Amino acid sequence: MKGLQDFQSEVYQDNVDLGELMFSLCYLPTAGRLTITIIKARNLKAMDITGASDPYVKVSLMCEGRRLKKRKTSTKRNTLNPVYNEAIVFDVPPENIDQISLLIAVMDYDRVGHNEVIGVCRVGNEAESLGRDHWNEMLTYPRKPIAHWHPLIE
Numbered sequence: 001m002k003g004l005q006d007f008q009s010e011v012y013q014d015n016v017d018l019g020e021l022m023f024s025l026c027y028l029p030t031a032g033r034l035t036i037t038i039i040k041a042r043n044l045k046a047m048d049i050t051g052a053s054d055p056y057v058k059v060s061l062m063c064e065g066r067r068l069k070k071r072k073t074s075t076k077r078n079t080l081n082p083v084y085n086e087a088i089v090f091d092v093p094p095e096n097i098d099q100i101s102l103l104i105a106v107m108d109y110d111r112v113g114h115n116e117v118i119g120v121c122r123v124g125n126e127a128e129s130l131g132r133d134h135w136n137e138m139l140t141y142p143r144k145p146i147a148h149w150h151p152l153i154e
Helices: 005-014 094-099 129-140
Strands: 020-028 033-042 053-064 064-071 082-090 102-106 118-122 144-150
Touching: 005 053, 020 102, 020 118, 020 129, 033 053, 053 082, 053 118, 064 102, 094 102, 102 129, 118 129, 118 144
Parallel strands: none
Antiparallel strands: 020 033, 020 144, 033 082, 053 064, 053 102, 102 118
């Protein structure tokens, strides 16, 4: 008979097999500047035959389902636990901050063929639970970077 602990860790394992991403959000309302700092990722899913990946992070600024802008980090070679510490800045006037969200995709770079998505997470008003909470926390404490781990989903 399995204990509750085993069951919970199994369920958790199921969801987190793509890995997690840590990033901070910071909003400067006076400057209308939204900064997302991609800090690091851990336990990413291996995408290459070698059992590793060449991950980079692509951040899309979304408004009503349309992509307005996208930026990406550098590619970290051959790792499942990359450290980036890279800031990405978007100009978002305060009157628009409620309509936008960020779609964050951890990608595996491939020289041959196309780059594959390892996993994604979303932050903004329309996001699910943690993504929405993180966003609201950022809006509650302007000018202060707020960092959280986010599990990647498909």
